[in-house]
Amino acid sequence: MTERVIALDIGGTFIKSGIFVGGKLADTAKFPTRAQSLQTIQSAVAQAVEYWKDVQADGIAVSSAGDIDPYRGRCVYATDNLKGYSGFDIKSWLEERYGVRASALNDGHAALLGEACRRELTMPAVMLTLGTGVGGAYFDGKEVVFGEDYRYGRFGHLVMCPDGKKCNCGQRGCIEQYISASALKEKCAAAGTVPEKVFSNGDARSRAVVDEWIDDLCRAMETIYRVQKYELMIFGGGVCGSAQRWMPLLKQKTSRRAEISVLLNTAGMEGAYRWWCKNGKI
Numbered sequence: 001m002t003e004r005v006i007a008l009d010i011g012g013t014f015i016k017s018g019i020f021v022g023g024k025l026a027d028t029a030k031f032p033t034r035a036q037s038l039q040t041i042q043s044a045v046a047q048a049v050e051y052w053k054d055v056q057a058d059g060i061a062v063s064s065a066g067d068i069d070p071y072r073g074r075c076v077y078a079t080d081n082l083k084g085y086s087g088f089d090i091k092s093w094l095e096e097r098y099g100v101r102a103s104a105l106n107d108g109h110a111a112l113l114g115e116a117c118r119r120e121l122t123m124p125a126v127m128l129t130l131g132t133g134v135g136g137a138y139f140d141g142k143e144v145v146f147g148e149d150y151r152y153g154r155f156g157h158l159v160m161c162p163d164g165k166k167c168n169c170g171q172r173g174c175i176e177q178y179i180s181a182s183a184l185k186e187k188c189a190a191a192g193t194v195p196e197k198v199f200s201n202g203d204a205r206s207r208a209v210v211d212e213w214i215d216d217l218c219r220a221m222e223t224i225y226r227v228q229k230y231e232l233m234i235f236g237g238g239v240c241g242s243a244q245r246w247m248p249l250l251k252q253k254t255s256r257r258a259e260i261s262v263l264l265n266t267a268g269m270e271g272a273y274r275w276w277c278k279n280g281k282i
Contacts, residue, residue: 005276006057008048009107009268010041010064012081012132017048018269019055025266025273038084042093049098060094060102061276063110063268065133067151070105070275076150079168081133103276107268108135108153111236113144114263114270126230127261128155128220129268130237134176138228153228156180160216160223175223178216181239187213199245214246218254225256236261 002022009016012035018028031048034040049060066078066085073091075082094102105113112127116139129135134156138145145152156176157169164173177183181195188195191205198206221233233256235243243260250258261267 004055004057005059005061005273006049006052007061007269007272012065015044015048017051019052020273035082057100059100059276061272062090062104063107063272064104065107068104068106069150070146073104103279105275108137109144110271111267112137112139113274114267115234115261117274118263123231125232125234126224127234130239131181134180155224158223160219175220179220184213199242214249217250221254221256233258234261236267
């Protein structure tokens with residue numbers, strides 16, 4: 001019998017939903033997260049699962065923003081990007097609601113797990129997912145490192161600029177406040193341009209925004225390297241849709257090896273599925 005698993009990638013703005021059939025991602029859909037409260041998030045998750053109501057699913061695999069205990073499938077902590085999400089036992093909630101085995105892990109961990117499996121990585125690597133926030137993870141050459149508190153690789157909340165911008169995690173100067181998609185939108189708004197065109201416009205204001213953002217990416221890479229040595233930096237997330245325009249500029253300013261995710265926006269779902277195969281089955 002062909003195995004069918006629903007995979008979700010829960011971010012602060014959107015939930016990506018997909019169906020794996022026989023180990024391959026067969027189809028995808030996307031839904032707004034509606035992250036105003038735990039109840040609205042639960043409703044959005046249910047919508048993303050029930051989109052596949054005609055599929056006899058064998059399980060549900062979740063990649064999610066927030067600090068996720070990958071063995072219990074519970075959110076230990078989340079910022080206000082997902083209001084009310086801290087403490088939510090998403091694995092148990094899904095299993096009780098849908099009667100199938102579920103699993104959950106952090107979206108950065110999931111994205112790098114999917115990427116490492118696809119690339120057959122054997123070198124130390126860091127991945128940053130540039131979305132509403134900045135997800136992160138570290139691969140030691142053999143496996144994704146969760147750490148004792150399941151928070152290792154939370155590089156988006158490393159302090160890059162002491163006394164810098166206030167972050168919704170409570171610190172100041174976090175990497176997330178400078179290189180996320182949200183941060184890029186703020187830079188564009190301040191300059192009077194729009195994110196959708198900032199990499200292609202070519203006018204002085206757009207070039208200034210791009211230069212500032214690229215400089216911040218370089219600073220983020222160096223900040224992370226001081227904490228965790230790596231041989232490869234992999235970027236994922238929505239901002240990578242314009243990577244063909246900004247990656248050449250980045251490579252002019254850093255000697256670190258940097259590449260774009262080969263799985264792009266499906267990396268989190270791929271990693272979630274891989275984790276379910278290992279830990280979600282009875």
